Amino acid sequence: MFRYIVKRILMMIVILWCAGVVIFTLTYLVPGDVASLMLGKEATVEVINQKRTVLGLDQPYLVQLGRYMYDTFIRLDFGDSWIFSSSVMAELAVRLPRTLLIGLSAMVLNVTIGTLLGIFAGTHEGKWQDSLVMIIAMVFISAPDFFVALLLILLFSLKLGWLPAYGIESMACYILPIISCALGGIAVNARQARSSMLEVIRADFVTTARAKGQKEKVITRKHMLPNAMMPIITGVGGGLAMVVAGSPVIESVFSIPGVGAYMLAGVNQHDYPVVRACVIFFALFCSVAILIMDLCYAFLDPRIKAQYSKGKKVK
Amino acid sequence: MSDHKKEIFLSVKDLNVIYTQSHKVVHAVNGVSFSVPKGTTLGLVGETGAGKTTIAKSILRILPDPPAKILSGEIWMDGEELLKKPEEGMLDVRGQKIAMIFQDPMTALNPLMTVGDQILEVLLLHNNYGREEGMKRAGEMLETVGIPAERYGEYPHQFSGGMKQRVVIAMALACNPELLLADEPTTALDVTIQAQVLDLINQLKEKFRTSMILITHDLGVIAQTCDNVAVIYAGKIVEKGSKEDLFDHPSHPYTKGLFDSLPSLAGDDEMLHPIAGMPPDPTNLPQGCAFSPRCPYASEACREGDIPMQEISPGHFCACIRKGGLK
Amino acid sequence: MSKTRKVHKQSQTLEFFQRMTKAFSAKLGIILLALIVLVCLAGPFFSPYEVNGVDLANMYSGPSSQHLLGCDSMGRDLFTRLMYGGRYSLALGICASLFGAAVGVIIGSIGGYFGGMTETVIMRLMDVWSALPGTMLCILVSSAMGSGFFATVLALTVGGVPGTVRMIRGQILSERSREYIEAAQSINCSNLSIMFKHLLPNVIQPIIVTMTMGIGSCIIMAASLSYIGLGIQPPNPEWGAMLSEGRAYIRTYPHLILVPGIIIALAVFAINLMGDGVRDALDPKLRD
Numbered sequence: 001m002f003r004y005i006v007k008r009i010l011m012m013i014v015i016l017w018c019a020g021v022v023i024f025t026l027t028y029l030v031p032g033d034v035a036s037l038m039l040g041k042e043a044t045v046e047v048i049n050q051k052r053t054v055l056g057l058d059q060p061y062l063v064q065l066g067r068y069m070y071d072t073f074i075r076l077d078f079g080d081s082w083i084f085s086s087s088v089m090a091e092l093a094v095r096l097p098r099t100l101l102i103g104l105s106a107m108v109l110n111v112t113i114g115t116l117l118g119i120f121a122g123t124h125e126g127k128w129q130d131s132l133v134m135i136i137a138m139v140f141i142s143a144p145d146f147f148v149a150l151l152l153i154l155l156f157s158l159k160l161g162w163l164p165a166y167g168i169e170s171m172a173c174y175i176l177p178i179i180s181c182a183l184g185g186i187a188v189n190a191r192q193a194r195s196s197m198l199e200v201i202r203a204d205f206v207t208t209a210r211a212k213g214q215k216e217k218v219i220t221r222k223h224m225l226p227n228a229m230m231p232i233i234t235g236v237g238g239g240l241a242m243v244v245a246g247s248p249v250i251e252s253v254f255s256i257p258g259v260g261a262y263m264l265a266g267v268n269q270h271d272y273p274v275v276r277a278c279v280i281f282f283a284l285f286c287s288v289a290i291l292i293m294d295l296c297y298a299f300l301d302p303r304i305k306a307q308y309s310k311g312k313k314v315k
Numbered sequence: 316m317s318d319h320k321k322e323i324f325l326s327v328k329d330l331n332v333i334y335t336q337s338h339k340v341v342h343a344v345n346g347v348s349f350s351v352p353k354g355t356t357l358g359l360v361g362e363t364g365a366g367k368t369t370i371a372k373s374i375l376r377i378l379p380d381p382p383a384k385i386l387s388g389e390i391w392m393d394g395e396e397l398l399k400k401p402e403e404g405m406l407d408v409r410g411q412k413i414a415m416i417f418q419d420p421m422t423a424l425n426p427l428m429t430v431g432d433q434i435l436e437v438l439l440l441h442n443n444y445g446r447e448e449g450m451k452r453a454g455e456m457l458e459t460v461g462i463p464a465e466r467y468g469e470y471p472h473q474f475s476g477g478m479k480q481r482v483v484i485a486m487a488l489a490c491n492p493e494l495l496l497a498d499e500p501t502t503a504l505d506v507t508i509q510a511q512v513l514d515l516i517n518q519l520k521e522k523f524r525t526s527m528i529l530i531t532h533d534l535g536v537i538a539q540t541c542d543n544v545a546v547i548y549a550g551k552i553v554e555k556g557s558k559e560d561l562f563d564h565p566s567h568p569y570t571k572g573l574f575d576s577l578p579s580l581a582g583d584d585e586m587l588h589p590i591a592g593m594p595p596d597p598t599n600l601p602q603g604c605a606f607s608p609r610c611p612y613a614s615e616a617c618r619e620g621d622i623p624m625q626e627i628s629p630g631h632f633c634a635c636i637r638k639g640g641l642k
Numbered sequence: 643m644s645k646t647r648k649v650h651k652q653s654q655t656l657e658f659f660q661r662m663t664k665a666f667s668a669k670l671g672i673i674l675l676a677l678i679v680l681v682c683l684a685g686p687f688f689s690p691y692e693v694n695g696v697d698l699a700n701m702y703s704g705p706s707s708q709h710l711l712g713c714d715s716m717g718r719d720l721f722t723r724l725m726y727g728g729r730y731s732l733a734l735g736i737c738a739s740l741f742g743a744a745v746g747v748i749i750g751s752i753g754g755y756f757g758g759m760t761e762t763v764i765m766r767l768m769d770v771w772s773a774l775p776g777t778m779l780c781i782l783v784s785s786a787m788g789s790g791f792f793a794t795v796l797a798l799t800v801g802g803v804p805g806t807v808r809m810i811r812g813q814i815l816s817e818r819s820r821e822y823i824e825a826a827q828s829i830n831c832s833n834l835s836i837m838f839k840h841l842l843p844n845v846i847q848p849i850i851v852t853m854t855m856g857i858g859s860c861i862i863m864a865a866s867l868s869y870i871g872l873g874i875q876p877p878n879p880e881w882g883a884m885l886s887e888g889r890a891y892i893r894t895y896p897h898l899i900l901v902p903g904i905i906i907a908l909a910v911f912a913i914n915l916m917g918d919g920v921r922d923a924l925d926p927k928l929r930d
Contacts, residue, residue, distance in 0.1 A: 011769075015769050015770050016773060018770040018773075022770060022774065023774065026782050026783070026786060027782070027786070029786060030785065031786075126381075138911060138914055138915065141910075141914060142858065142908075142910035142911035142913075142914055143903070143906070143907035143910070144865050144869075144882070144903070144906055144907070144910075145866075146885075147865075147885065147899070147906065147907065150885075150889070150899050151900075151903070154896055154899075158896075202379070204417060204419060204422035204423045205422065205423055205424055205425040205426070207372075207417070207423075208415075208417060208423045208424070208433075208486070209436070210375075211375055211377055211409055211410060211414065211415040212409060212410040212437040212440060212486070213405075213406045213407060213409035213410035213411060213441065214406075214410075214440060215406060222436075223425050223428075227425070227426070227427055242775075245777040246777055248777070248781060248870060249777075249866045249869065252869075252870050253869075263778070263781075264870055267781060267782070268785075268871065275782070278778075279774060279778050282774075282778055283774050283775065283778075286773070286775055287773055300427075301426075301427065302426070302470040302472065303426060303470070303472045306470075306472060306473070
């Protein structure tokens with residue numbers, strides 16, 4: 001098991017390293033000269049060239065790439081923003097908690113409420129409760145999350161005046177972003193939970209438990225739920241990655257100065273150190289989330305655990 | 316028939332079960348009656364889909380409802396009508412008085428629970444054991460079916476098919492049930508393992524003096540284990556009697572067909588004699604005798620009205636208008 | 643011989659449609675989607691208004707008999723813009739989904755079929771590719787490529803490729819070991835013909851399902867892109883771009899965001915219902 005974890009972490013580092021090359025190349029290939037874009041139309045050629053030298057843009061691709069990779073992955077320094085000349089790392093540290101607060105809370109809601117709804121629908125298969133939950137789930141899967149966010153603002157901020165529509169002045173500001181992030185995921189999880197519940201309800205081992213004389217409630221809790229949860233747990237890592245990766249849109253709707261908004265601003269202003277740092281950060285976050293969830297899964301499911309520790313057992 | 320004088324433990328009277336499947340009605344069990352005297356084994360023989368498993372699950376009332384529904388019938392166990400018992404009362408019957416061994420050991424065990432805990436579950440449900448005592452007992456049950464008690468903490472995926480079936484058997488016998496429903500306990504296993512598992516069931520049955528209903532499509536298994544046999548075709552019993560009656564004087568054309576389709580080692584036949592045709596569509600059973608479309612002896616009379624069971628010799632019943640005329 | 647085969651093929655397609663339209667929800671999805679597509683394609687020919695026809699007298703006007711869904715901040719008829727925008731949104735969704743599936747199928751089948759070194763290299767590349775979250779890649783590519791239609795299609799495609807490749811490869815891996823492939827190899831079929839004649843038809847079903855569902859998520863993604871100022875840009879009436887324009891007036895004229903938002907949700911809803919229907923119809927487990 002330990003060897004497996006080390007192997008996964010090493011692989012993750014290599015993948016992130018490659019991802020760094022890809023991101024650098026992508027931003028390098030963006031048409032247009034960054035220096036002249038930054039300085040505006042009035043800037044003279046000399047000033048522009050000077051700026052290019054300062055930013056290191058006059059160097060060949062490989063030198064730039066090498067410097068970037070060295071700074072980012074060896075010195076662990078994301079450099080300074082081209083626009084604000086402030087440290088990207090420092091800025092990320094300020095913004096990160098906001099993005100994570102929204103992402104993690106949304107994820108907790110996704111899993112708990114989604115699973116409960118899915119189990120409810122699954123145990124009422126074919127009845128009106130099932131249809132109702134599934135139709136609502138389908139509606140929320142179909143509506144873009146930023147539109148849901150706008151509707152929530154319209155209702156709770158503008159019409160009812162209960163919650164603030166933007167900013168981060170108080171914790172109340174986070175309620176609407178979290179809900180609009182969570183609704184789509186709740187719907188996805190509800191559908192997943194329902195279908196795995198249906199599979200489990202028909203499973204033979206449930207009939208075995210019934211034949212033992214076990215109470216229906218205990219069967220649901222002890223036999224159905226753990227088995228139905230397995231596919232949901234597999235999806236948690238990916239789901240968290242999705243929520244966090246969607247943060248540029250939601251943060252722009254609610255004007256939240258998080259990592260997503262930072263990246264979006266970087267994209268719009270051609271501030272590439274910011275963009276690269278944000279994307280690498282998101283990639284790292286997603287990889288770690290998926291790794292942790294994989295390990296949880298292996299820990300909970302003895303079949304998977306056996307697979308991982310096979311190498312050891314043969315000895 | 317000496318068995319008739321013995322005390323009847325379980326009797327099923329005129330059981331009718333249907334499945335509703337997207338507006339179609341499947342008549343799975345149609346007016347089945349039989350009884351099991353204490354300490355004896357009844358074999359239910361029939362093709363796949365004849366309704367054998369449905370009968371067993373009806374006795375325990377663990378049919379999935381919907382789609383399955385017990386339309387009518389009575390199931391008496393020790394003077395109690397099981398179909399009229401409240402659900403809470405059935406919880407005490409299941410696992411304790413009547414236990415079931417399932418067809419496919421691969422899927423009958425919860426993959427996320429250790430095998431020991433799965434045996435422990437049924438023990439704790441029906442006994443006043445503490446956890447410690449229950450675990451000791453579960454270990455003993457594992458030993459009884461030939462699995463070292465040290466494997467208590469292992470998960471089902473660490474066991475082979477035959478071993479899993481042993482676990483299922485241990486689970487079924489854990490509370491000393493008075494009746495064991497064995498639903499094709501050997502079908503999913505290798506031939507070599509089949510014999511071991513059958514022997515094991517037989518031994519344990521003797522040891523605990525359990526009555527048993529053995530469901531199978533294998534006449535060889537019946538010959539090895541059963542006292543009485545009922546042959547089921549399309550959800551109906553077409554012939555029942557003692558094993559000797561049936562094996563020596565098969566009377567219904569279907570029973571005869573079953574025996575004829577077995578390969579014979581002694582005979583010099585080079586060809587098997589399969590029963591012509593296919594089992595009928597259970598959503599659309601033929602009028603009269605359900606076997607008539609495939610029956611070489613069928614006449615017009617077979618297709619009119621129900622064919623009643625007739626006693627052709629003491630204790631030997633057959634549902635054919637030829638009334639034992641097949642010799 | 644060929645005649646019987648044709649009959650069989652036809653009945654298979656027919657059977658598929660019968661199974662698909664059996665469920666009420668799938669029927670509803672198909673009808674709804676057909677209606678939306680029809681109105682978007684044919685509607686503009688009957689509309690008395692220009693798509694970018696500014697009418698200052700009708701700025702922000704609500705729904706009326708003349709302007710069915712009202713007008714936007716420049717007095718442009720919302721219904722007309724919605725129909726034109728639908729062409730963009732639907733075309734984006736369909737093209738991106740098709741293109742993504744095509745790229746995924748090609749890469750995935752090469753990897754899955756040849757195995758060995760080729761497969762390892764492809765799968766490692768996919769690991770790197772999928773380490774970058776799809777939304778991020780989409781934003782990056784869109785900003786790098788500009789706001790054209792094909793640039794946006796490419797941006798929408800790029801995030802989903804690794805998933806498709808993995809799925810296809812998995813399918814092919816399980817099919818590759820089947821005996822009919824060995825049979826084809828034993829009669830000297832070429833690699834290409836085995837891949838396209840034997841393997842693809844057997845792995846096509848999950849692709850169709852993913853593709854149908856993919857149209858919906860591509861439309862949402864395209865709308866998100868326009869909303870944050872990338873992808874299709876105003877004054878082009880893409881649904882997300884319309885929403886983005888309406889954002890400024892949420893306080894005073896909420897119909898400017900409600901109208902495009904609801905139509906996006908409705909179109910994606912219809913597509914998803916249809917996708918569910920397709921999946922159920924193709925699922926051999928659900929066949930009678």
